[in-house]
Amino acid sequence: MLRLTQILGQKRIAIAEACLIGLVSGLAAVALKQSVEGLTLWRLHNPIPVWLLLPGLGLVGGAFAGWLGEQCPETAGSGIPQVKAALGYVHSPLNLRVALMKLASTAVALGSGLSLGRQGPTVQIGAALAAQLSDWVPTSPEYRRQLISAGAAAGLAAGFNAPISGVLFVVEELLQDFSGLTLGTAILASFVGAVVSRLLGGQGLNLSGMGLTQTGLSVQDLPFLALLGVLAGVLGSLFSRGIFTSLRLFRRWQRLRLAFRVGLAGGITGLVGVGLSVAAQDNTGLREFLVTGDATWQVIAIAFISKFFLTLLAYGSGASGGIFAPALVLGSALGCLVSFLAQATHGWLGFPTDTLASGNTTTYALTGMGAFFSATTRVPITAIVIVFEMTTNFNLVLPLMIGSGLACLVADRVTTGSLYNGLLAFKGIHLNPAPSENNPWAHLTAADLMQRRVETLTATMSIPEALDAFARSHHRGFPVLTQGKLVGIVTQTDLAEVPQTRTAAYTVADFMTPRPVTVAPEAPLPQVLYLLNRLKVSRLPVTDGSKLVGIITRGDIIRAESEKISGQSSGRMATSTPSYGIYRTRSPALGQGRLLVPLADPDTAPLLLSMAAAIAHQNQYELECVHIVRIPPDLQPSEATVDLKLGKRLLIQAEALAEEQGLCLHTQIRVGHDVARALLEVVNTRHIDLVLMGWRRHPITPGRILGSVVDTLLRQAPCPVMVVRPGETDRYERWLVPMAGGPNAPMALSLLPALVKLAHQPMVCLCSVVLDPAQVETMQPQLQSAATALEARLGFPVKTRILRTTPVAEAIVHLSRQDHSDVVFLGASREGLFSQMLHGNVPLEVSHDSPAMVILLRQNILAEPSGD
Structure with a gap:
C-alpha cells in the first residue's frame, strides 16, 4: 500500500478507493433489489391459491431467512446499528462474508413477504464491502473508519437512488464527522453507487416519473401540515418504542431458534395478507398506491395499522431487513389521512377544494413520508432530502421542512435519544455521546505503540559493515547514533547510492539523512500518522530530548489495529486502572540514560542508593527514584488519601546522596492498585535503561520465584533489571x-x-x-x-x-x-x-x-x- 501511495499519490488512491466502494455497493444494491422484486412478483402472480401460498411461503421463506441469520448473527435487523458500532470504535464484524450473508438473508426475508425494507441492509452491505477492502489493503484505523462510512453512504445512496441523502445520513447519524477527507470519499462513493443503481436497477423509488409533480401549498394548509408533523412525531416515537417492545417479547422466546421465530413472523404476515390484500403488497407498490390518493380513507387506515404492526412483528423476530421503507409507507398513509381531514375541513369552511393548493393528497402524502421518517430515525435533514431527491420537486421543500422539523421535535419530547443508539444499548453496547471519546486511538501516543528495543548503527561505521547489518536484519532502515544521541537515519535506498567500487572509503555518516524528523513519546497517534503520510516514510524515531527511546512504524500501527479487530492484545495497552502520581521532582536531563531505583524499605534503601550512585557515575545515568503506595482495589488512585511520610523520607535520602555525589536525580511518589504495574508504567513513560531493586527474604508465594513484584519486573520490563538481596x-x-x-x-x-x-x-x-x-x-x-x-x-x-x-x-x-x-x-x-x-x-x-x-x-x- 505504501509503494502504491508513493506512485499514485494519496488523493488519487482515495479517489480510486471511493469509486471502487461505490461500484461494488451499487452492484450489491442492484442485486438485492432485483432479487427482492423477482421473488415478490413470483409471490403475487402465482397460480397457487393465495390462502395457501402467502402463509406457506411466509413460514418456509421466513424460516430459511432465519437459518441464514443463524449462520451469521451479525445480519440481524437492519444492520445500521452494527455499522454505527463499528464507526463508534466498538468491535463489530464487517467483512465480505457479512455482506454476502446479509444480501441473501434480506432477499429471502423480503421476498417471503415480511414487512421490512431493503435500504437499511444496503447500508450494512456497503459498509461491510468497504471494511473488507480496508482489510485487503491495510491502512490506518482512522482511514479505515472513513472507508466504512463511505461504504455506508454508497449503500444508502444506491438503495434510494439518492446520493446526497447517503452522505447526509452518514454525517447526521452514523459518523458525525465533517472532515474534508470523510466528506470527499463519502460523496464520491455515494455518487458512483447511485449512478450504478440507476443505470442497472432502474428508477427504483424515484417518484418523479409517476406524474406526481403537481404539488402545491396554500396558507390554509399550514395548520394541517403542522398537525401532520405533530401526529407523525407522536406515532413515529410510538413506532420506535414498539420496536423495542417487540424485541423484548421475542427475547422471551430465546430458547426457540431464530429460524422458527422468523418463520412464525412470516406465517402471520401471510395470514394477514390473505385477509387484507393491501398488507400483502410490497413497500414500493403500496407507497405508490397511497401517494396517488385514489384509495378511500378506510383502506388507507387499514394499510397504516396493518403495516405498523406487521413491521414491528418482523423486526422483533430478528429477520434481516430495515425500517426505512416501512417508515416511508406509514408516513405516506398518515399524510393521506390528514389530507382527507384537511379537504373536509376546507369544504366545511367554504374554502375551494378543487384547486391544486388546497389539501392536495400528494403533497400531504410526501410530507408525511419525510415527517414519519424523521420522527423514527431522528435525522430530519436526511428525511427532507430523501423525499426531495425521490421527487425532484422544489415545491415540497417548505412542507417537508414544516412536517419533518415538527415531527422530530415532538418525537424528542416523547422519547429521547437515537433509535440506533437504543438498539445498540438493547444489545449491551453503549456509545459515548462524543464519538471521539469512544475512539481508543484518539488517546494513544507514540509511546503506546512504539518498539522500545531499537537496532541502531553508529555514524562512524563503514559502509560494508552497514551493508552486513542490513543483510542480517529484515529492517529497511536504521537510526544512526553518535555518543548515544540520534544524529541521523540511514535506509537501504541511501546505501544504494554508494559507488560499488569504493564502499570501504565511506562511512554511514556520508550517506545518512541527518537531523531526521522525530516525534516525542507523548506525540498523539494522529500526529504520527500525519507525519508518516506527509513524509512518505515507513518509520519515525521516537526521542526524549536527544535520546532515542524507540521507533514507531506503519507496521506497529497496523498490527495494533489487527489485534483490536481480532480481539487479541499484545499487552502494550494495559486495561487496568493506571497509577496516579501525587509527588514529583525533576532535574535537568543531562545524562545518557536513566536508572530506576524503587524505594520501599528503609533498611535496604542505603544499599540500593549506593549501588545506583556507583553505576550512574560510570554510565553517566540520571537517577530516577520512585516510591509506590499500594491502595485497595475498590479505591480510585486519583481519589485515595495516603500517608506520604515514608515515601518522602526515602526520597530525602536519595536527594542527599545525589547532592553529595553530584548526580542528576528525579523523584516521584505514585498511588496504585498493583506495585509491579505501577513500576512498569514508570519504566515505560520515563524510558528507563536499567532497574535496580531490592529483594527481601520473605516466604515465597506458590508459583512465584522471587515474589510477585520482582517476578513481574524480571519478565515484563523492556530494560535490564538488577535485583539485590542484602x-x-x-x-x-x-x-x-x-x-x-x-x-x-x-x-x-x-x-x-x-x-x-x-x-x-x-x-x-x-x-x-x-x-x-x-x-x-x-x-x-x-x-x-x-x-x-x-x-x-x-x-x-x-x-x-x-x-x-x-x-x-x-x-x-x-x-x-x-x-x-x-x-x-x-x-x-x-x-x-x-x-x-x-x-x-x-x-x-x-x-x-x-x-x-x-x-x-x-x-x-x-x-x-x-x-x-
Whole structure:
C-alpha cells in the first residue's frame, strides 16, 4: 500500500478507493433489489391459491431467512446499528462474508413477504464491502473508519437512488464527522453507487416519473401540515418504542431458534395478507398506491395499522431487513389521512377544494413520508432530502421542512435519544455521546505503540559493515547514533547510492539523512500518522530530548489495529486502572540514560542508593527514584488519601546522596492498585535503561520465584533489571560471579567495575558450573577470555574456577562459603542458568544457604526487536 501511495499519490488512491466502494455497493444494491422484486412478483402472480401460498411461503421463506441469520448473527435487523458500532470504535464484524450473508438473508426475508425494507441492509452491505477492502489493503484505523462510512453512504445512496441523502445520513447519524477527507470519499462513493443503481436497477423509488409533480401549498394548509408533523412525531416515537417492545417479547422466546421465530413472523404476515390484500403488497407498490390518493380513507387506515404492526412483528423476530421503507409507507398513509381531514375541513369552511393548493393528497402524502421518517430515525435533514431527491420537486421543500422539523421535535419530547443508539444499548453496547471519546486511538501516543528495543548503527561505521547489518536484519532502515544521541537515519535506498567500487572509503555518516524528523513519546497517534503520510516514510524515531527511546512504524500501527479487530492484545495497552502520581521532582536531563531505583524499605534503601550512585557515575545515568503506595482495589488512585511520610523520607535520602555525589536525580511518589504495574508504567513513560531493586527474604508465594513484584519486573520490563538481596554483612570485598554464557553475562561484567568501587580491596572470581566433563575444554577459554578483559578494566587480577559437580545451586553456595564471598553476582541467561532458576530454585537456595549478598541481573531478551 505504501509503494502504491508513493506512485499514485494519496488523493488519487482515495479517489480510486471511493469509486471502487461505490461500484461494488451499487452492484450489491442492484442485486438485492432485483432479487427482492423477482421473488415478490413470483409471490403475487402465482397460480397457487393465495390462502395457501402467502402463509406457506411466509413460514418456509421466513424460516430459511432465519437459518441464514443463524449462520451469521451479525445480519440481524437492519444492520445500521452494527455499522454505527463499528464507526463508534466498538468491535463489530464487517467483512465480505457479512455482506454476502446479509444480501441473501434480506432477499429471502423480503421476498417471503415480511414487512421490512431493503435500504437499511444496503447500508450494512456497503459498509461491510468497504471494511473488507480496508482489510485487503491495510491502512490506518482512522482511514479505515472513513472507508466504512463511505461504504455506508454508497449503500444508502444506491438503495434510494439518492446520493446526497447517503452522505447526509452518514454525517447526521452514523459518523458525525465533517472532515474534508470523510466528506470527499463519502460523496464520491455515494455518487458512483447511485449512478450504478440507476443505470442497472432502474428508477427504483424515484417518484418523479409517476406524474406526481403537481404539488402545491396554500396558507390554509399550514395548520394541517403542522398537525401532520405533530401526529407523525407522536406515532413515529410510538413506532420506535414498539420496536423495542417487540424485541423484548421475542427475547422471551430465546430458547426457540431464530429460524422458527422468523418463520412464525412470516406465517402471520401471510395470514394477514390473505385477509387484507393491501398488507400483502410490497413497500414500493403500496407507497405508490397511497401517494396517488385514489384509495378511500378506510383502506388507507387499514394499510397504516396493518403495516405498523406487521413491521414491528418482523423486526422483533430478528429477520434481516430495515425500517426505512416501512417508515416511508406509514408516513405516506398518515399524510393521506390528514389530507382527507384537511379537504373536509376546507369544504366545511367554504374554502375551494378543487384547486391544486388546497389539501392536495400528494403533497400531504410526501410530507408525511419525510415527517414519519424523521420522527423514527431522528435525522430530519436526511428525511427532507430523501423525499426531495425521490421527487425532484422544489415545491415540497417548505412542507417537508414544516412536517419533518415538527415531527422530530415532538418525537424528542416523547422519547429521547437515537433509535440506533437504543438498539445498540438493547444489545449491551453503549456509545459515548462524543464519538471521539469512544475512539481508543484518539488517546494513544507514540509511546503506546512504539518498539522500545531499537537496532541502531553508529555514524562512524563503514559502509560494508552497514551493508552486513542490513543483510542480517529484515529492517529497511536504521537510526544512526553518535555518543548515544540520534544524529541521523540511514535506509537501504541511501546505501544504494554508494559507488560499488569504493564502499570501504565511506562511512554511514556520508550517506545518512541527518537531523531526521522525530516525534516525542507523548506525540498523539494522529500526529504520527500525519507525519508518516506527509513524509512518505515507513518509520519515525521516537526521542526524549536527544535520546532515542524507540521507533514507531506503519507496521506497529497496523498490527495494533489487527489485534483490536481480532480481539487479541499484545499487552502494550494495559486495561487496568493506571497509577496516579501525587509527588514529583525533576532535574535537568543531562545524562545518557536513566536508572530506576524503587524505594520501599528503609533498611535496604542505603544499599540500593549506593549501588545506583556507583553505576550512574560510570554510565553517566540520571537517577530516577520512585516510591509506590499500594491502595485497595475498590479505591480510585486519583481519589485515595495516603500517608506520604515514608515515601518522602526515602526520597530525602536519595536527594542527599545525589547532592553529595553530584548526580542528576528525579523523584516521584505514585498511588496504585498493583506495585509491579505501577513500576512498569514508570519504566515505560520515563524510558528507563536499567532497574535496580531490592529483594527481601520473605516466604515465597506458590508459583512465584522471587515474589510477585520482582517476578513481574524480571519478565515484563523492556530494560535490564538488577535485583539485590542484602547479605549478613555490609562488605563488598569478595565477589563471586557464576557464568553460563548468554547475553546477561557480558552486561554483568560491564557493571562490575562500578560496583567493585564500593570495596576497599576487591577480589573477583569468575566461575562456571558444568554438568558434563567434556564441557570443560569449551568453557575454559571463554572464562579466561572474560577474565582477561575484566582485568584490563579493573586493574587487578581476576581468578577463574570451573566446577564439575551437581546440583548447580549447591556448587555455587559451596564455593561462596569456601571463598568467604561477600557478593554473589548471578549474571545468567535464559538459555543457561536462568532457565534452571525458572524451573528450579537456584536463587532461592543461594539466598537461603549463603550469607553473601545476592545480585541477580536479567535482560529482557524475549522482547521482539523493532521492525517494519
